[in-house]
Amino acid sequence: MAKGVKVPKKDDAVLTAATEQALEAAISIAEPGTVGEHMGFAMDGERIGTHYFACTSTAYRGWRWAITLARAPRAKTATVCETNLVPGEGALLSPEWLPWSERLAPGDIGPGDVTPKIEDDPLLEAGFEATGEEDVDQMAQWELGLGRPRVLSAEGREAAAQRWYDGDHGPRAAVATKAPANCSTCGFFVPMAGVLRQTFGVCASEWSPSDGTVVSLDHGCGAHSEVDVATPEPEKILPPILDEMALKPI
CATH class of the missing domain: 3.10.450 (Nuclear Transport Factor 2; Chain: A,)
Known part of the structure; x- marks a missing residue:
């Protein structure tokens, strides 16, 4: 056979x-x-x-x-x-079991919660190039102003940028589609550092729903610093009319 x-x-x-x-x-x-x-x-x-x-x-x-x-x-x-x-066929089954570290979703982390460290996270890379000499490596790390063993990799920056751009503070958010102008021309827009500066910044307007969050250049809201609305004329309040004919003398 x-x-x-x-x-x-x-x-x-x-x-x-x-x-x-x-x-x-x-x-x-x-x-x-x-x-x-x-x-x-x-x-x-x-x-x-x-x-x-x-x-x-x-x-x-x-x-x-x-x-x-x-x-x-x-x-x-x-x-x-x-x-x-x-x-059998069509039986109701429980979802495939996953470790808790893989079940975590954005928004699940609360006060006191700690996420597990991922040693080979593709979204991160070394903050400096190691030479093998501990004293030299530590000095180079602090001279670069990093102070962190790992920083975002190119893949990590791209993933974050796409998530922000597609989220509530990108150009397709409901508040942005109805905004009179974009964040790129707003005085409360604080550009980010590094390569993300080309697309994102932080909103610093306390009147904006995006205050303190990352926004894209083409995001927008009604709290734009350079947009104004016509001030309505104050409503004139006439004095009350007293109908003396309707009063009965005492």
Whole structure:
């Protein structure tokens, strides 16, 4: 036989016919009334196979009772090996388990929470090039004004920039689409340092909904420093009219 070709599992008449034995085993472990019709039998290996029964419990729709039977060589009877409740087609399953460090999402970190350190984070790179001499490396680090072992990598800057630009402080935010002018011409716009200066800055207007946050040059709001609105004329309040004819003298 050609290498890699799967050999079909040989049918076993004793195991195939042991439906009632498998049903009794399923009933013995299931809640009363939750074992339904027989859904078939499949050989798992030589002299071992599994009978499947529907699970009628409303909490486990789409699941099946799986009763695995085996037969010893030359034996005429089957033996129950395992009893399980397994998911079938369309069964409701829990999400794939992930470590808590991978389940964290933006906004999940609260007071006192600490995120795990990622040693090989692609969003970061070394803050300086190491020479191997500890004294020289430390001096170079502080002379560069970094004081940090790692800084944003090009990938990290690009990811942050895209996130900011697509967020609530980019050009497509609702407040920006209705703004009379862009942040690039506002006196309260403080440009960022470095390469991000070309696209982003920080809003310093206490009247703006973006105060203290990163905004794009083409963001905007109604608190723009150079935009004015027509001052409405003050409403004239007339003195009250006294109808003396309607008064009755005392």
